[in-house]
Amino acid sequence: MRMLINVPETVVADALRGMAAAHPELTVDVENRVVVRRDAPVAGKVALVSGGGSGHEPLHGGFVGPGMLSAACPGEVFTSPVPDQMVRAAAAVDSGAGVLFIVKNYTGDVLNFDMAAELAEDEGIQVAKVLVNDDIAVTDSLYTAGRRGTGATLFVEKIAGAAAEEGRPLEQVESLARKVNDNSRSFGVALGACTTPAKGSPTFDLPAGELELGVGIHGEPGRERRAMMTSREIADFSVDAVLEDLEPRNPVLVLVNGMGATPLLELYGFNAEVQRRLAERGVPVARVLVGNYVTSLDMAGASVTLCQIDEELLRLYDAPVRTPGLRWGV
Amino acid sequence: MLDADFFRRWMTATAAAVDREADRLTALDSPIGDADHGSNLQRGFASVVAMLEKEEPQTPGTVLALAGRQLISTVGGASGPLYGTLLRRTGKALGNDAAEVTEEQLRDALRTGVAAVTALGGAVPGDKTMIDALVPAVDALGESFAAAADAAERGAEATTPLRARKGRASYLGERSVGHRDPGATSAALLVAALAEAADV
Numbered sequence: 111m112r113m114l115i116n117v118p119e120t121v122v123a124d125a126l127r128g129m130a131a132a133h134p135e136l137t138v139d140v141e142n143r144v145v146v147r148r149d150a151p152v153a154g155k156v157a158l159v160s161g162g163g164s165g166h167e168p169l170h171g172g173f174v175g176p177g178m179l180s181a182a183c184p185g186e187v188f189t190s191p192v193p194d195q196m197v198r199a200a201a202a203v204d205s206g207a208g209v210l211f212i213v214k215n216y217t218g219d220v221l222n223f224d225m226a227a228e229l230a231e232d233e234g235i236q237v238a239k240v241l242v243n244d245d246i247a248v249t250d251s252l253y254t255a256g257r258r259g260t261g262a263t264l265f266v267e268k269i270a271g272a273a274a275e276e277g278r279p280l281e282q283v284e285s286l287a288r289k290v291n292d293n294s295r296s297f298g299v300a301l302g303a304c305t306t307p308a309k310g311s312p313t314f315d316l317p318a319g320e321l322e323l324g325v326g327i328h329g330e331p332g333r334e335r336r337a338m339m340t341s342r343e344i345a346d347f348s349v350d351a352v353l354e355d356l357e358p359r360n361p362v363l364v365l366v367n368g369m370g371a372t373p374l375l376e377l378y379g380f381n382a383e384v385q386r387r388l389a390e391r392g393v394p395v396a397r398v399l400v401g402n403y404v405t406s407l408d409m410a411g412a413s414v415t416l417c418q419i420d421e422e423l424l425r426l427y428d429a430p431v432r433t434p435g436l437r438w439g440v
Numbered sequence: 441m442l443d444a445d446f447f448r449r450w451m452t453a454t455a456a457a458v459d460r461e462a463d464r465l466t467a468l469d470s471p472i473g474d475a476d477h478g479s480n481l482q483r484g485f486a487s488v489v490a491m492l493e494k495e496e497p498q499t500p501g502t503v504l505a506l507a508g509r510q511l512i513s514t515v516g517g518a519s520g521p522l523y524g525t526l527l528r529r530t531g532k533a534l535g536n537d538a539a540e541v542t543e544e545q546l547r548d549a550l551r552t553g554v555a556a557v558t559a560l561g562g563a564v565p566g567d568k569t570m571i572d573a574l575v576p577a578v579d580a581l582g583e584s585f586a587a588a589a590d591a592a593e594r595g596a597e598a599t600t601p602l603r604a605r606k607g608r609a610s611y612l613g614e615r616s617v618g619h620r621d622p623g624a625t626s627a628a629l630l631v632a633a634l635a636e637a638a639d640v
Contacts, residue, residue: 118479163517185517186483188474188475189476189515189516189517190516190517190518190520191516192513192515193512193513193521194513216608217518217561217606217607218516218519218521221518221520221522221560221561222520225512248611250613254605254606254610254611255606255607255610255611258611306474306475306476308466308475308478308479309466309470309475309476313470313474313475314470326611328474329474330474330608330612331612331615333613
């Protein structure tokens with residue numbers, strides 16, 4: 111696999127320098143690896159900090175800006191950032207109203223954010239945490255590290271960001287974020303593995319004519335491997351898998367998310383099948399988002415996330431947002 | 441008696457071992473993880489060695505505590521906090537002031553460090569993690585450093601048939617069986633480096 115890089119060691123720093131050049135509305139600290147909205151700290155408002163391994167762009171740095179995250183901490187590729195980054199980010203964005211850490215449920219992210227929360231509290235910053243764990247492909251939570259955080263992260267960051275922008279206090283922003291997560295489920299498939307810069311070859315072998323069902327977003331193999339399926343069959347499988355775990359009574363937000371190497375042409379075609387299946391299953395749809403938002407480097411494939419909403423969550427979802435990766439209403 | 445130099449040698453030998461075995465660790469991390477264990481530890485222990493040269497801690501406890509803090513600050517992922525906590529808590533258990541410690545004190549301190557890793561990560565023996573190498577190593581430390589290194593290596597080898605219950609490999613369920621755990625393998629390197637530091 112040929113990559114548009116210099117050397118693997120500088121991939122993250124190079125991307126941050128490029129991001130800084132493209133987005134003057136963000137403060138990008140390349141050395142310390144923190145991306146902060148330029149107007150932070152915003153007086154009287156709760157700040158949102160997230161972070162995780164790099165390779166999932168636009169998540170998380172691309173979601174920094176008014177109406178979404180206050181700061182993001184990018185780690186090495188597929189590696190959680192370190193507590194120092196999170197504490198630095200929290201200190202940069204805290205207005206005194208407190209900071210919410212949005213953490214995807216992976217062992218590394220959880221451990222580092224836990225350590226960071228303690229250190230930030232030592233510095234007098236009020237910190238709350240919300241864990242995103244929407245991936246239903248992980249069925250056996252008792253004997254695993256638990257459900258992974260995937261596509262729902264976008265909905266949590268968007269809706270909690272809107273609540274913070276409205277000036278809601280930390281407890282409310284936290285409980286809204288938790289509500290979004292509790293009402294979200296995702297399922298992903300891979301049509302090809304991804305290639306990390308450090309390794310330079312695919313993370314797993316997927317023979318031609320096969321696909322992986324139930325993959326995460328780190329190039330790890332999925333729950334099972336099957337003979338290649340059509341877009342229609344994958345949509346049926348994914349939607350049905352999600353609906354096994356979430357029986358929405360209210361309308362849902364739908365994210366049809368590309369893993370990085372699947373063209374939008376295919377994603378829109380896949381979305382048509384997802385919408386057909388949702389209609390067949392009697393699930394009312396409030397909003398649909400299609401695109402590459404929570405990616406896995408150059409993995410081919412897609413995930414489906416459903417988030418059951420009520421009027422308040424929908425209003426917050428529709429609220430204006432201005433970030434490199436998500437932008438509407440402004 | 442073990443002095444600060446011994447612990448510096450331990451860290452340097454670990455950095456060299458991780459450097460030498462980086463590709464192997466990353467290869468082990470590919471089928472059941474995300475193919476970065478070697479490069480992450482390489483980055484971490486290289487920065488530990490650089491930090492020790494700069495800060496020049498003078499006691500066994502401070503060498504390990506600072507090394508642990510450095511890993512937490514540079515590695516990320518799960519291995520940063522876990523290895524960082526292992527060394528930091530072992531160092532703290534040795535205390536800041538003692539210029540020399542006995543092998544028995546080190547064994548007790550390591551037991552405290554391993555317990556801290558268990559408390560943080562929640563893994564128990566048999567979960568297919570670094571704990572599977574560390575626990576038998578600490579038990580064998582009463583005998584000799586070489587025996588500890590052997591026990592760690594056997595513990596790492598014995599993770600191959602296990603099904604992972606912690607960390608990213610756990611998502612694979614039964615498909616994690618048949619692969620040697622990269623974390624247990626790097627933990628065995630750490631213990632082997634301890635034996636190397638003693639063998640001068």
